[in-house]
Amino acid sequence: MAESIDRALAELRALRALRVRAEERRLEADDWPVVKAVLAELIDKAEPGQEVVIFDLAEEDGQSGEQVERSPDPQRPASRNRQH
Numbered sequence: 001m002a003e004s005i006d007r008a009l010a011e012l013r014a015l016r017a018l019r020v021r022a023e024e025r026r027l028e029a030d031d032w033p034v035v036k037a038v039l040a041e042l043i044d045k046a047e048p049g050q051e052v053v054i055f056d057l058a059e060e061d062g063q064s065g066e067q068v069e070r071s072p073d074p075q076r077p078a079s080r081n082r083q084h
Contacts, residue, residue, distance in 0.1 A: 018034055021027050027035065 015034075018027075018031055021031060022035075
């Protein structure tokens with residue numbers, strides 16, 4: 001249990017240090033995987049809702065929903081199917 005607590009505290013300290021480096025605009029090579037993971041998580045949370053909004057706006061503008069495509073993401077193939 002103490003080892004888990006120590007590991008969690010070390011991770012928290014590392015994330016706080018990363019935030020300081022980001023604020024100072026001096027990210028290190030080892031920081032980029034964390035930045036990428038955080039951005040991927042934020043995109044995954046925002047993307048479904050934004051796709052629905054984009055699809056609905058496109059339909060209001062007279063465009064077919066089939067024309068709406070996800071933003072290019074090297075992690076996932078583009079989808080043209082509405083999931084709404």
